[in-house]
């Protein structure tokens with residue numbers, strides 16, 4: 097239950113944790129002193145004929161101690177929440193940074209719904225660990241032992257009973273904890289599955305409606321929702337059961353001590369003062385142990401989430417971070433060499449690229465063609481350093497790509513993906529996307545080059561119109577043009593274009609083609625093309641099939657060869 101990862105997170109907050117410890121000791125001292133003051137007042141007033149003047153200091157002491165105890169508990173909670181919120185914020189940032197650094201390939205093995213649940217409920221669930229469980233552990237470690245030390249010299253029999261009965265509570269907690277651990281894991285899994293299906297329902301709403309499947313999906317979400325309710329109820333049942341058991345054990349223990357004290361009082365073997373003080377302290381002795389049951393269950397949920405969080409944080413970073421170099425600006429445009437590159441995606445049986453060897457001279461325009469799933473996009477993934485080849489070497493200006501700082505390297509690439517992502521931000525921010533030096537004129541120029549400026553002006557707030565989730569909806573072609581404007585703005589020496597003109601009308605395509613020609617002048621450009629008539633002008637065409645390079649040359653050379661490219665162009669013409 098004391099999760100070693102979560103405990104490690106406390107290290108930077110050692111001082112605050114020491115304060116928490118000191119506050120718990122003060123709380124324990126206050127608890128014992130309150131019992132002592134009460135005993136003095138009641139014994140004095142009822143049995144020792146104490147008058148008001150004599151009792152006044154004890155009343156003052158009692159009042160002071162009660163305030164002090166309330167203050168200490170308040171500070172205790174504040175400190176615990178302070179530590180918890182700082183750790184949560186740090187973990188959220190670390191998780192986010194790690195996900196970004198690990199990259200899309202590794203993260204594609206994770207379910208989006210799982211990650212969303214982890215990032216929200218999971219991290220928030222850790223709060224209970226730091227604000228309930230850990231302070232409770234500290235309290236359990238301080239209050240009962242201090243009470244024991246106070247009681248032992250006065251009444252060793254009650255102290256012995258404390259010692260004999262107290263271990264029963266953690267023992268039962270451990271037994272119930274085993275069951276609760278499984279129930280918590282199941283509850284977490286069900287919640288994740290529910291999130292995944294709900295996300296799918298939202299994302300695939302159109303498809304589901306068209307195929308009349310929305311009812312089925314709703315039924316599935318409802319079924320999962322019921323499963324989640326059952327799983328939660330099971331967890332709650334166990335939590336209530338453990339509370340019941342702990343309450344029962346502590347109540348019986350207090351009763352046992354009270355009977356023992358009563359009998360010895362009757363026999364005259366015990367002074368009233370001592371008996372009364374021990375009776376007052378007995379519930380205080382068991383209270384932290386009793387409360388630890390609830391804290392224990394809160395911690396269970398937190399540790400289940402923590403296991404998932406640290407599993408993600410353990411994912412290896414795919415970039416070797418030693419001796420990273422930069423390519424000086426003077427060496428652009430870049431020449432590229434693929435030397436016997438082989439690559440297989442994790443958890444895929446089929447190899448995506450096999451022994452790929454080709455070279456691209458600096459400043460040349462290369463087209464990559466091939467059937468669906470041939471491995472074209474994977475070449476871009478490798479060039480973007482989103483994945484690393486298992487075999488072979490990629491060289492940029494004769495420098496190994498894996499020795500180049502990936503952050504710097506990506507800043508030298510303008511990339512238009514097949515399906516660009518539009519963020520929940522203004523049109524302006526979506527085009528700028530982190531380019532800190534671009535001003536308004538640059539953005540407008542980029543939008544004009546991407547033939548999207550006129551359209552942006554028709555939007556309610558022009559360049560300030562919000563896009564993305566909940567914002568202005570865009571067509572596929574408009575999204576592509578925003579992505580193309582991004583690339584224009586970046587003005588990088590290496591340009592990777594994936595299906596550049598897909599989803600555009602002929603007029604827009606012409607405008608963009610001209611802008612691309614201007615943008616790519618004297619730059620190294622790689623274009624993935626499906627429509628073969630758009631690759632005729634390329635300096636070199638690479639034909640990829642089943643992850644292998646089957647042909648390369650200019651359009652004319654390849655046609656003359658009468659090989660795979662020739663067959664593809666013939667098929668392309670027939671389909672027109």
Ligand SMILES: Nc1ncnc2c1ncn2[C@@H]1O[C@H](COP(=O)(O)OP(=O)(O)OP(=O)(O)O)[C@@H](O)[C@H]1O
Nearest residue numbers: 201204441444448467468469470471472473474475
């Ligand atoms: N993230 C991924 N995880 C696992 N396998 C992948 C991933 N991306 C692609 N693949 C697999 O790698 C192979 C090559 O895919 P790639 O996307 O490079 O092909 P492509 O030529 O770009 O296809 P298309 O023209 O249809 O986009 C395919 O078998 C594909 O299933």
